[in-house]
Amino acid sequence: MNSTLPALLFLVPFLSALLCGALGGYLRGAARWIALGALAATAALSFAGAALAAAGERLVTHMGGWAPPLGIEWRLDALSAFVAAFVAATALIVHGALGDVRRRELGEREPGFNTCALLLVSGLMGMIASADLFNLFVHLEVASLSAYALVASGGRGAPRAAVRYLVIGSLGASLYLLGVGHVYAATGTLNMDDAAARIAAGADPRLTILALAFMISGLAIKMGLFPLHGWMPGAYARAPLSAAALMAPLVTKVSAYALIRILFWVYGPAGLGRAPIVADLLCVTGAVALIAGALLAAREADLRRLLAYSSVSQMGLVVLGIGLANAAALTGAILHLANDALMKATLFVGAAELAHRFGVREVGDLARVRARAPWTAAAMAVAAFSLVGLPPLCGFFGKWYVLMGALESGRPGMAFAIVAGSLASAFYAFRIVERLYFARSGEACPEREGPAGLVAACALLGGGVAALGLGSDRVVALLVRAAIPGGV
Amino acid sequence: MIDYLFARGPYLPYAALVMLGLYLVLTHQNLFKTIVGLSLAQSGIILFFVLLAVRDGATVPILAEGDDRPLNNPLPHALMLTAIVVAVSTLGVALAILRRLQEEEGSIVERRRPEEEP
Numbered sequence A: 001m002n003s004t005l006p007a008l009l010f011l012v013p014f015l016s017a018l019l020c021g022a023l024g025g026y027l028r029g030a031a032r033w034i035a036l037g038a039l040a041a042t043a044a045l046s047f048a049g050a051a052l053a054a055a056g057e058r059l060v061t062h063m064g065g066w067a068p069p070l071g072i073e074w075r076l077d078a079l080s081a082f083v084a085a086f087v088a089a090t091a092l093i094v095h096g097a098l099g100d101v102r103r104r105e106l107g108e109r110e111p112g113f114n115t116c117a118l119l120l121v122s123g124l125m126g127m128i129a130s131a132d133l134f135n136l137f138v139h140l141e142v143a144s145l146s147a148y149a150l151v152a153s154g155g156r157g158a159p160r161a162a163v164r165y166l167v168i169g170s171l172g173a174s175l176y177l178l179g180v181g182h183v184y185a186a187t188g189t190l191n192m193d194d195a196a197a198r199i200a201a202g203a204d205p206r207l208t209i210l211a212l213a214f215m216i217s218g219l220a221i222k223m224g225l226f227p228l229h230g231w232m233p234g235a236y237a238r239a240p241l242s243a244a245a246l247m248a249p250l251v252t253k254v255s256a257y258a259l260i261r262i263l264f265w266v267y268g269p270a271g272l273g274r275a276p277i278v279a280d281l282l283c284v285t286g287a288v289a290l291i292a293g294a295l296l297a298a299r300e301a302d303l304r305r306l307l308a309y310s311s312v313s314q315m316g317l318v319v320l321g322i323g324l325a326n327a328a329a330l331t332g333a334i335l336h337l338a339n340d341a342l343m344k345a346t347l348f349v350g351a352a353e354l355a356h357r358f359g360v361r362e363v364g365d366l367a368r369v370r371a372r373a374p375w376t377a378a379a380m381a382v383a384a385f386s387l388v389g390l391p392p393l394c395g396f397f398g399k400w401y402v403l404m405g406a407l408e409s410g411r412p413g414m415a416f417a418i419v420a421g422s423l424a425s426a427f428y429a430f431r432i433v434e435r436l437y438f439a440r441s442g443e444a445c446p447e448r449e450g451p452a453g454l455v456a457a458c459a460l461l462g463g464g465v466a467a468l469g470l471g472s473d474r475v476v477a478l479l480v481r482a483a484i485p486g487g488v
Numbered sequence B: 001m002i003d004y005l006f007a008r009g010p011y012l013p014y015a016a017l018v019m020l021g022l023y024l025v026l027t028h029q030n031l032f033k034t035i036v037g038l039s040l041a042q043s044g045i046i047l048f049f050v051l052l053a054v055r056d057g058a059t060v061p062i063l064a065e066g067d068d069r070p071l072n073n074p075l076p077h078a079l080m081l082t083a084i085v086v087a088v089s090t091l092g093v094a095l096a097i098l099r100r101l102q103e104e105e106g107s108i109v110e111r112r113r114p115e116e117e118p
Helices: A005-023 A028-054 A078-097 A099-129 A133-152 A158-187 A192-200 A205-222 A232-238 A241-273 A276-298 A303-324 A327-358 A363-369 A374-388 A394-408 A412-437 A452-470 A472-483 B002-008 B011-027 B031-052 B075-105
Strands: A059-062 A073-076
Touching: A005 A028, A005 A059, A005 A073, A005 A078, A005 A099, A028 A059, A028 A073, A028 A078, A028 A099, A028 A472, A073 A078, A073 A099, A078 A099, A078 A241, A078 A327, A078 A452, A078 A472, A099 A133, A099 A241, A099 A327, A099 A452, A133 A158, A133 A232, A133 A241, A133 B075, A158 A192, A158 A205, A158 A232, A158 B011, A158 B031, A158 B075, A192 A241, A205 A241, A205 A276, A232 A241, A232 A303, A241 A276, A241 A303, A241 A327, A276 A303, A276 A412, A303 A327, A303 A363, A303 A394, A303 A412, A327 A363, A327 A374, A327 A394, A327 A452, A327 A472, A363 A374, A363 A412, A374 A394, A374 A412, A374 A452, A394 A412, A394 A452, A394 A472, A452 A472, B011 B031, B031 B075
Parallel strands: none
Antiparallel strands: A059 A073
């Protein structure tokens, strides 16, 4: 069905970002409300898109009325609608929750920060809705450039972390662009469906496989796949609290979505079948990342660095699911994108509140806030349990589906890696829980948790972790199952 | 060998630029030189796309009356206009961050000691 909705998902935050930047210097209050309103509108649009996608609709926008393959196509099918819905909802809740933190952290730089945050969301939405390989690159860069700026707006050490992020991230984007160039050289098209048809019809495999290698390496950098995760801990620990809470749940997930889109929609089983090593390599890298990320997290003292390494581990599970490439594993990988977004949003919002209110930034200091922040502690504990994969929290179901996929495709080694990764996750996740609930507290902080809106948002996100777990069979039936490509 | 070089020769500068850029990024501690390397690598990729557009004996893609020579493919050029804008923006953001780094720490050299990790 032709609709402007897919393009609006990008245009609403993008145009609001320009408005916010232009007005910010004069009407700071108005700019603040514009930012929040734009995110709310984006979330509403993406939910409308998800409802239509669940009803079996497939929304497409043809820019300027030019039909593909000549024109640039935007598309919202079950997969992109699902990803857009959780990305927009998470962005809205996180951005809305952290208003006070942002005001104190950034002062008069807040309008610029809000502009960058909106640009980040618009870039992510563009990546999700784009059905054109080059357009995907442009949106990847829109999102990345605003992410670099968001990191750099932090305090001490932030510029250094931002430069590192920028250099590694730009290399990733350049590799992706080089891959797009090779696809274009092989097929003469950039539209995903058109390229898929020509690759299936037997475009020069030397070029298409090289292109795939370039694109996978580029996106692997962007999604922080071990061992290409070097930018992530520094960026998330040094960014302003409000920026880390916005970026950490979303940026890596959307890059993983792009990888799924390219592997299964552009290349498809036929294209991947010509290079079986690609799937094997993804499986092995994912399994290594799953375990190594958890072990790296276990020895980290800084809460936000620990959470960054935890993302490395969770993205490993997603890549493992992608590499297994059967319906169950892919269901797990797609579902786990939403799971990890929600878990990381809970933990980063909680971490932002504790640092903002109590000045607590280290895992070891969490014991001091237990009695003062019961709701925040509960929400963070729920998310931590979910990271390990305790049923019925959402993290369990992502792992469960990928595990089923591994057994289905007869790879007990991979299944073993998932179990080992879960055990390794227990080291860092239970450390958070232990500090929050069981450790001797020493001197407690004088204040109580707050502000109320922030605590409510943290509790809401923690509740979401439980709700997405309890309702995961319905989410899978409604959206994720329809998002599995045919022939897998 | 000669034939191979003649056919692939134009791609050599592309490979050289990307490799030179990567070499600078990987080996230099001065972050300004790292950014220069990044820029070189991006220029190399732009050159790659421009080379894709070339056809034997073709001319610039501007339609003219009575001229039926084959035309080069204009699409990669259009794509690279966008990629150049992206590369320039990246460079701008990078330089702005480097300036803040210089103001804050008085140096733009990457440190290798673990206790100074960001």
